[in-house]
Amino acid sequence: MPISGIVVLTIGALYFLVPVASTVKFSLEQGHAGFGFQAYRQILDDPQFRHTLWFSVQLALETTVVTMALMVPTVYWVHLRLPKIRPVVEAITILPFVVPPIVLVVGLFDFFKSFSPDWLLQDFVFSSKFLVAAYVVLSLPFVYRALDAGIRAVDIQTLTEAAESLGASRTRTLFRVILPNLREAVLAACLLTFVIVLGEFTIASIALYQTFPVYITTIGSAQAYPAAALTVISVGLTFVAAAVFLVLGRMGLRKRRQPVLGAAMTGMAGAASTNPGGA
């Protein structure tokens, strides 16, 4: 590697590592009592920590499932049958970037309240499922782009026709032929959705839900050391989640020509940093 490369890499690494390292150091301080894990113990003993984390993980899983169920067939169908409206779909999926989260959440509330019967208000609008609905909207831009990148790498037209000529139904074609070849893209989309929900603060806070990011903020405004410890834990969790998805993606790579996940993730990284809802 040339010198310039090493220099750039070092600067880049420092940019990301220094804040994390100082946070780790700060989280291990115990005032005048030197260094230790007191802040971590305090966080891990707090039942709120486990409750909010579990709540956020649940929300993330639900959002991921709903988004995939909605978007995978949509993107497939748009590519297969309606390639002309692709720019329109693309534009629509960008809208959540343009609409500020506060507008999104208030708008969604008013929209659903305006026509919902009582039972729907109870079971949906005033329940945590409402958050899931908002998060599905929020993750659209990322999910659409990850899936779009993956589907472009595959000749879905020919594969679909080949499967159909062999007698396969649409459902079988989607699950046996198309999805396995979009594995990396789908995993990338899942990871992005998961991470977005785990980090989303604004909507949850406005809608008065105690999610993990809301909990972090509450702690952060009151207790300095535990807040640092919490941040470190949260960064660690994100890394673990990313690693799990990467390993899942790698497992399928032996069979395939190109790793699509890497490409999709790189493409997403830029987009993710502009996430308006991220904490």
Place this chain on the structure above:
Amino acid sequence: MPYLELHDLRKQFGSFTALGGVSLSLEEGEFLSLLGPSGCGKTTALRIIAGFLQPDSGRVVIGGEDMTSHAPNRRDIGMVFQAYSLFPNMTAAQNVAFGLKVRKWPGAKRDARVSELLEIVGLSHAVDRYPHQLSGGMQQRVALARALAIEPRVLLLDEPLSALDALVRVQLREEIRRVQTQLGITTVYVTHDQEEALSVSDRVAVVYSGGIEQLGTPAEIYGAPSTRFVAEFIGTMNRLESRVADSEAGAVDINGTIVPVDAVRGRPAGQDVLVLLRPEAIALETLNGKPPAPGGIVGEVTAQSFLGAVTRLKIAAENGSELIANVPSTGATAYSVSQRVVVRFPADSARVLDV
């Protein structure tokens, strides 16, 4: 009784007429090629047979049953695509087994059928390889085995060799024909490569701008093109603008040279016609100062290109015509560039079309 019938198929894309009324019928076990330049409608016709496209009007009948409105997955048609149609997530064997799984064949029967088909296409050693571990030619063999495994009623091939190397192309087209004959399956083969179509087919349909120009055996298509397009599209053809000179004995006037051509007998004298002549029908004589015997076209060799067994000569005739002649390469040295020659051809070797 015909097995596969196309009745007056029409298909319009906006203002572009892809098919303007195509009718065809194939006997069971017949191998028919749709041959034509890109955009002529041959692929549209194939996709309509497969069910991927709906015709604006017309019918597709297989074995007496109208299939026009059946979905592609209910037609029992095997299809081989241009390239890269194997499922990348499955091995060769799994690809071939796919259609059988859809049909719920029991495991043992299925495995036997998969081995049988992979053996037929000569890939018994590659059953567990994924598509990316196979060469282009091997991938197309698997695709063929996959299409045939389901015992389809009709086999459709959409330019299956166009992405392959020249040598593999020749091997594989012979292979396709062998397998087709062995299994006796009714086959429609789409290609823009005339050599491919002529070498493997029972019959060839030359397609041009949405219609069938000529339908016939390869020998008929090559030897007796019935339209100007077919004459130009198939092989190399000399086209000589001429006028009927003698309607009884059969002779034409090619820019002032009277040449015997049997095919003009019975046409009115003075009629403008196009005389078609294959380069291999031409016999050359060198002309070294002496005056030529009548009935030959005098000219000069302007270019020579070596094609292997034959050498192709370009000849500029004194009467203004341009001619192409093939001579055996062993004797080609006599016809170097700027050598004066006399062009003759048997009176029964030329075809005549109306201008």
